[in-house]
Amino acid sequence: MERLSTGVPSLDKLMDGGIPKGFFVAVVGEPGTGKTILCIHFIAEGISSGDYNIYVTTEESRESIINQASQFGFNFNKAINEGRLILIDALMGDDEWTLRHLDIDELVDIVIRAKKKLGYGRTRLVIDSVSAFWLAKPSMARQYSYTLKKILSKWDLTTLVTSQYAISTSEAFGFGVEHVADGIIRFRKSIKNSMLRRYVLIEKMRQTNHSLFLYEVHIMPGKGLVVTAPTMLRKEDVALPESVKKKIKKGGYKVE
Ligand SMILES: Nc1ncnc2c1ncn2[C@@H]1O[C@H](COP(=O)(O)OP(=O)(O)OP(=O)(O)O)[C@@H](O)[C@H]1O
Ligand SMILES: [Mg+2]
Numbered sequence: 001m002e003r004l005s006t007g008v009p010s011l012d013k014l015m016d017g018g019i020p021k022g023f024f025v026a027v028v029g030e031p032g033t034g035k036t037i038l039c040i041h042f043i044a045e046g047i048s049s050g051d052y053n054i055y056v057t058t059e060e061s062r063e064s065i066i067n068q069a070s071q072f073g074f075n076f077n078k079a080i081n082e083g084r085l086i087l088i089d090a091l092m093g094d095d096e097w098t099l100r101h102l103d104i105d106e107l108v109d110i111v112i113r114a115k116k117k118l119g120y121g122r123t124r125l126v127i128d129s130v131s132a133f134w135l136a137k138p139s140m141a142r143q144y145s146y147t148l149k150k151i152l153s154k155w156d157l158t159t160l161v162t163s164q165y166a167i168s169t170s171e172a173f174g175f176g177v178e179h180v181a182d183g184i185i186r187f188r189k190s191i192k193n194s195m196l197r198r199y200v201l202i203e204k205m206r207q208t209n210h211s212l213f214l215y216e217v218h219i220m221p222g223k224g225l226v227v228t229a230p231t232m233l234r235k236e237d238v239a240l241p242e243s244v245k246k247k248i249k250k251g252g253y254k255v256e
Contacts, residue, residue, distance in 0.1 A: 007045030010227035029187030130161035141176025
């Protein structure tokens with residue numbers, strides 16, 4: 001089976017060498033856990049291995065993604081100029097690569113336009129974040145995800161979509177895309193001994209003998225994501241404290 005490296009070798013090791021070609025994989029997690037940085041590695045790896053690349057950013061400007069990439073030594077501007085990468089933003093720019101609305105049909109159209117422009121060949125797609133497209137209609141998450149995956153599957157794309165994981169709205173934002181996805185890479189965080197720690201878990205990867213452990217993740221200056229030793233943590237260890245959960249429940253929200 002043809003697999004695509006994520007660009008993070010220590011993460012590839014957890015899933016038989018990488019993501020199977022053509023898969024639609026959800027990258028989920030709370031703010032600041034490393035979702036965008038993983039997407040940047042995935043695209044940088046695409047650039048260096050000769051794939052075409054499309055990156056849709058809804059949370060940050062194109063410049064912000066280019067700057068973040070350059071901090072880890074990846075030259076996205078060069079790839080854009082050489083026709084290997086198309087960076088699409090939402091509501092921020094004012095050229096042909098700006099989405100005018102956070103609309104799922106418009107998203108599909110612009111991705112297909114980008115793919116046609118890049119040309120024939122193996123292509124990586126990032127949608128960061130896909131949950132932005134159903135912010136106003138959370139109940140549509142599953143249906144939109146299904147449509148997106150179905151249409152995109154015809155275009156020789158291997159796709160990473162990020163989904164925010166707000167504890168108060170976990171069902172609405174997370175579950176739609178997670179059921180439809182071929183894989184789920186879940187980032188988590190916790191504060192231990194007054195220090196922020198990040199973790200990653202391959203929660204699902206179809207047709208893959210993947211690790212079942214939770215691993216610690218480091219975001220290193222100049223280098224980016226590195227996955228280190230498996231932790232012996234249980235899910236409860238990285239969950240919110242009971243007192244916080246109780247407060248959220250009181251507010252009528254569902255807690256994982
Ligand atoms: N150059 C750098 N060196 C070290 N750490 C960095 C660097 N750049 C970013 N980080 C770390 O990465 C974090 C951001 O990670 P990232 O943007 O991938 O989060 P995210 O999961 O996409 O969050 P969100 O849901 O808010 O978009 C920062 O909060 C910071 O801790
Ligand atoms: Mg992000």
